[in-house]
Amino acid sequence: MGMEVRSVRVAVLGALAAGLLGAVCVAHSSNAQEPAKSVELSGKxxxxxxxxxxxxxxxxxxxxxxxxxxxxxxxxFCHDTTVGPDGKRTGYEKDTNKVKNQAREMILMTGKLNKSFKAVDKQATCFMCHHGHPEPETHAPEVK
Ligand code: HEC
Ligand code: HEC
Structure with missing residues (x-):
């Protein structure tokens, strides 16, 4: 009996982990629509x-x-760039600003909210939480 319960639990955990991995793999981005074949993609x-x-x-x-x-x-806020002699900014590809990687995580999270949670009705955006704040307000104002 004890053994049986445990192996069921292991199987369930395994399935959960696989499900999570699957979700991470599909949650590429918050905004990407299914692109037409001829469209050049950002990754390229x-x-x-x-x-x-x-x-x-x-x-x-x-x-x-x-x-x-x-x-x-x-x-x-997210990019460390340099201004060249021609006045053009370059270096957007650099990952030296740690906020850029935090933003990547946020993009994945927002994509996952839209893909995995029906109640969100694909409405999740950065603005939904941030509302014009770099760090969202996470607590309601105190009521006196
Ligand atoms: C909230 C953070 C954030 C802000 C603000 C932001 N970016 Fe980005 N940007 C990113 C992230 C994250 C990536 C990388 C995305 C990825 O890895 O898929 C990126 C990638 C880029 C790239 C591609 C660089 C390359 O060659 O790989 C360009 C160009 C760029 N951003 C320009 C801009 C410009 C111009 C602005 C202002 C109008 C801006 N970004 C504002 C987070 C930000
Ligand atoms: C479900 C709510 C939620 C959504 C949606 C969301 N964020 Fe966030 N974001 C947060 C919270 C909470 C923090 C942590 C703030 C803190 O550290 O105090 C945060 C932090 C960040 C930070 C780090 C800020 C700092 O000062 O270090 C960046 C950058 C960021 N978010 C970008 C984004 C972007 C870009 C999107 C959309 C792709 C997004 N967020 C969507 C809740 C959200």
Missing amino acids: KFKNIKVLKDLPADKLIPVMHEYNTALNVKCS
Whole structure:
């Protein structure tokens, strides 16, 4: 009896772990629509794309602007860039700013909310939590 219960538990845990891994693998991005075959993808066009690979390349910069608005920050909040003699900024591919990796995790999380939780009705966005704050307010104001 004891053995039986335990092996069932192990099987259930195994299935859960597999399910989780599966979910992480499909949750590529929050914003990527199913792209048409001829569309150039961000994973191809840009140098260091880890989660937004399937996002059409011409949508990447608009999505970046959405992050700015949702968190009320500038590009430099996540990116360490340099301004060249021509006035152009380069270095967006660098991972030296740790906030950029935190943002990657957030993109995965938002994608997973939309893919895995029916009640969310695919409405999850950065703005949903951040509401124009780099760090979301997680507690309601104290009522006196
Ligand atoms: C909240 C954080 C955040 C903000 C704000 C942000 N970015 Fe990004 N950006 C990222 C992340 C994360 C990636 C990498 C995505 C990935 O790995 O799939 C990225 C990737 C990029 C890339 C691709 C670089 C390459 O060659 O790999 C460019 C270009 C870029 N961002 C430009 C911008 C610009 C311009 C702005 C401001 C309008 C901006 N970003 C604002 C987080 C941010
Ligand atoms: C379900 C709520 C939720 C969603 C959706 C969400 N975030 Fe967050 N985010 C948080 C919380 C909570 C924190 C942690 C704040 C803290 O450390 O105090 C955070 C932190 C961050 C940070 C680190 C900020 C810092 O100052 O270190 C970045 C960057 C970020 N989020 C970007 C994003 C982006 C981009 C999206 C959309 C792709 C997103 N978040 C979606 C809740 C959310």
